[in-house]
Amino acid sequence: MNGRIRLCASFVLALAAVCSIATAESYPAWTYRTHVRLQNAAGGENLADFPVLVKLSAANFDFAKASANGSDIRFTDRFGTSLSYEIERWDSGAQQAAVWVKVPQVDKTSAVNYVNLYHGNAAAADAQSPADVWSNGYKGVWHLGSSTADSTGRHDGTITGTGVSTVDGVIGGANYFAGDGSRILARSLDLGAASSLDAGDNITLSYWMNASSSQPGTYTRTIAKNVTPGWETQRDNANPNQRFRIDTSAQTNQVKNAGNGVFNDAWHCMGVTLAAGTMKAYVDAGSAITSGYNHGTGFANTSNLSIGANPGGGAPYRGLLDEVRFSDVARSEAWMNAEYRSQAGLLAGVTGSLDRSAGAGPLASYTHEQADPLTDVTGHGFDAVSGGGVAFVTPPSAGQFVLGDRAGQYARGGNQYLNVPQVAGAGEDFTFTAAIRKNADETGGHQTILSSNRFRFQFNNTGLTTDGAGQLRLDINGAGASGSNVGPAGGFLTEEWYFVALRYDADTHLMEAFLQDGDVAQLQAPVITRTVSGTLGLDDINALRVGSDGLSGIGSGDTWGGWIDNVQFFNGYLSNQEIENVFLADSTVPEPLTLLTLGLLAPAALGRYVRRRRA
Known part of the structure; x- marks a missing residue:
């Protein structure tokens, strides 16, 4: 004009x-602050202590402005409170990183919530605290790839067999299972009820699966803890469908729909919650598939949690698995939806770095x-x-x-x-x-x-x-x-x-x-x-x-x-x-x-x- x-x-x-308040931190010795917007407009509830995935790449982050191994990164919420985080991947050469950040609250129906990423301090020592990131009901978190460690610090996995290899996954690394009985066993150690994998009710299991359409047999087990009583994920005979089997004191072989058409050589985010006779299954954050089951006295057992086959190696699975999580909390539908969007890179968006x-x-x-x-x-x-x-x-x-x-x-x-x-x-x-x-x-x-x-x-x-x-x-x-x-x-x-x-x-x-x-x-x-x-x-x-x-x-x-x-x-x-x-x-x-x-x-x-x- x-x-x-x-x-x-x-x-x-x-x-x-x-x-000068004790909980507020601005990291004045850090040169850069990067804004990470949390886009939860599709969320149906506020999510407390939620682990958010922050994915960095050459497209949204300058790796030259951080330490080569990411040791100088720090996170705060919008109030300046320092946040716990875990680096799953930091590859400055390939300019790729995946970092889990425990956010005190992800607001429902919000597109303007955010956290701050500080970086650019060569003298800063690593400050990760993985166990705290996964303290909200998680009893086992296996990112997989080059490590079978449990990020909660409780149940590290051990590879049994030679048919488990490291490949790129949805988030960082993943594992390929050749279908020969090789598997990852997470020991169900006696760490007390608060730290156990042996919950008999109110559980959540989630994982990413890229299942070969050519399985080595029928009823292949993806993840299993399946002595009686117990539970397991299994293929639906020779069909491309996933099923969840529950064995309780009241009834064995209760097979429930956990997602159809997912043995199709493509990645899918799978989730199951069980609580007081109700099972809900999720595929790629779609609407819950709800089924009832006969609960009896529950399905607790002390068997190892096995990834890629039965604990003994039977009914082996062929394909890729990534980001396996087990909680002794039956997560809400909003939580499961947000987990999918977070892991798929849809929840946290890096919007710019400030000098x-x-x-x-x-x-x-x-x-x-x-x-x-x-x-x-x-x-x-x-x-x-x-x-x-x-x-x-x-x-x-x-x-x-x-x-x-x-x-x-x-x-x-x-x-x-x-x-x-x-x-x-x-x-x-x-x-x-x-x-x-x-x-x-x-x-x-x-x-x-x-x-x-x-x-x-x-x-x-x-x-x-x-x-x-x-x-x-x-x-x-x-x-x-x-x-x-x-x-x-x-x-x-x-x-x-x-x-x-x-x-x-x-x-x-x-x-x-x-x-x-x-x-x-x-x-x-x-x-x-x-x-x-x-x-x-x-x-x-x-x-x-x-x-x-x-x-x-x-x-x-x-x-x-x-x-x-x-x-x-x-x-x-x-x-x-x-x-x-x-x-x-x-x-x-x-x-x-x-x-x-x-x-x-x-x-x-x-x-x-x-x-x-x-x-």
Whole structure:
């Protein structure tokens, strides 16, 4: 658009997340942070302590920015809590890695949950804790491939025979079974009921199977613990179907459908749960196949768990197996579905890596000029997620500066917003910029420019809903710091473009908010100054939303009415001069150029102003 308009709201938020709480970690000595988005929109329930597979490749990760063996990687959740992890595969030469991360909660129906992967510290020692990753009801986890170890640390497997070989699998390595009776035996050691493979009810078995359509015999056993009482997975005679046999004190040879057509030379994710007379079977996360069985006193036994044949080598299986798991918990359908999607690489998506070193420039920029207006144009991959149907339209113009062809338009009462991925980790400063213009609708009192789980930054109506005037307002909530601050009444007009800035000092917990229109050539004094009380400050910020609240816990959605454009986040604290440089940008320079491309913040200069939390 060629019209000249007042400098969109450049709204600078310098926030430092997590200062000094014991559970929060920002790994300040690590150069890079990679964002891993958890896409559980298809999930039906919140999943607690769920092991998520993070798969890395040359397409989504630069292996040169981590130690050759992955020893420097670390994970946190969105609150900055360090997470347990296990590396199943790390091959920097082939640029392939598979890492299991125990996530405290994978939110149901969410596409914006995430974890952070930190890397780039050559001095860091390995910090894996596999047993903790698999502490939530798992009694045996065999990733297979070059190792038959049990990641829970309890029941390592032993190969019997010469017909078991290592091949590539679905996740990392897998094993090929030649069908000659060779098998992997997991010892059912007497480790007490809490650690045993001998459960007689409430169990879950899951595995990946690529079964040859040419089996060495009928009723071949894939996985078995099959003395009476006991259980086993078996082929349906000479048919290409999988069956699950249950032998209890009440009834033997109870054969149930566990999936049809799966002996077909293709990978399938198989799962079975048994609990109190009900069996549910799953194939590739499809709907549960439900059957009843006669439970009696259960099916507990002390036999070894055998992979690839009966424990004695009979009824051998021919084909590939990967990722065998046994739990003494009957998992839910939502859990089984998420396990499949996780292992198939559909649950966790690596969306971009951030250089956290000084002078690295913008973390994320949303100019709304691309084919997908939610795209982060920095290339870091922090794409926004729209809620409620934000429209991207030609913005109204009146004034001095040049905007692009599209701005985000938010309808008051429509609960429209943009969720922004975590662009700063715990203990890091960041700066947010945007272009704002309030429309004439002043109803509802509060209208949100930016919100988080701890604050909201808003237009506040101070008089009539038709007088065209209000004030800037900042509300803090929680951690002993709740309270409100406002700017001058009547100092925030509707139908005007404003330069707005909100910044937070991580060391002193000082927040300052600026508001000025495009008629003044120099940055004016802040209209709100506040020191966030309490030792925590705003150190637990873990979510950001543009155009609506619904996060802070203070009020309702309080949606913005008007336009917001040219949103940017920076990996550092911008000084007064840098804020003024944004404000005084040459009006002939069109969006989407950033501070760095404008020449206002050369990397060397930015490095002088970027300030991090001290270790």
